[in-house]
Amino acid sequence: QKEVEQDPGPLSVPEGAIVSLNCTYSNSAFQYFMWYRQYSRKGPELLMYTYSSGNKEDGRFTAQVDKSSKYISLFIRDSQPSDSATYLCAINQAGTALIFGKGTTLSVSS
Amino acid sequence: DGGITQSPKYLFRKEGQNVTLSCEQNLNHDAMYWYRQDPGQGLRLIYYSQIVNDFQKGDIAEGYSVSREKKESFPLTVTSAQKNPTAFYLCASSSRDRGPGELFFGEGSRLTVL
Numbered sequence: 001q002k003e004v005e006q007d008p009g010p011l012s013v014p015e016g017a018i019v020s021l022n023c024t025y026s027n028s029a030f031q032y033f034m035w036y037r038q039y040s041r042k043g044p045e046l047l048m049y050t051y052s053s054g055n056k057e058d059g060r061f062t063a064q065v066d067k068s069s070k071y072i073s074l075f076i077r078d079s080q081p082s083d084s085a086t087y088l089c090a091i092n093q094a095g096t097a098l099i100f101g102k103g104t105t106l107s108v109s110s
Numbered sequence: 111d112g113g114i115t116q117s118p119k120y121l122f123r124k125e126g127q128n129v130t131l132s133c134e135q136n137l138n139h140d141a142m143y144w145y146r147q148d149p150g151q152g153l154r155l156i157y158y159s160q161i162v163n164d165f166q167k168g169d170i171a172e173g174y175s176v177s178r179e180k181k182e183s184f185p186l187t188v189t190s191a192q193k194n195p196t197a198f199y200l201c202a203s204s205s206r207d208r209g210p211g212e213l214f215f216g217e218g219s220r221l222t223v224l
Contacts, residue, residue, distance in 0.1 A: 041220075044200070046214075
């Protein structure tokens, strides 16, 4: 079983839709959970991070971690065409390198 | 403005040739990383360095080499021993003062082997 699993999509939604992006992981020792956004032909940029179970909100974005199920989610409310990108989940534990999911490609149409 | 600069953006190489990708950062970050990205594969770690003159292999180090002679520079050499070098290469850095998962990435270098 891979350490991080992420459905690559692609995912296509109309403008204004609520988007749900998800990852599962296998190692309960992982402590830190991140979401990166990558526009085409660019490097990824950190979007959100959380270190505990529960929800973390930042504007239209909500990151959710369920450690008991080893499941992390990113929700995008009122999606915009500018949200069209690839979203990568990333996890690690203290002192180790990040492990990235394969990324989900999102397209928001106007 | 602080950031990470990768060069060249696009590079073509003939089979059997070595090529070196440049990565420079002016963020004063201690750690630097090289990732490879292939379609549908996500990011895979090639090498990383947490301090000058020290570096560790990542998951796919075979066919690659690095050096870290200066804090701000972490060049990657793709050698002729790398069987499938055509890919998008990303350099990143991080600071101990930020969260453990907060990486700053460059714009990437796309290598194509002809």
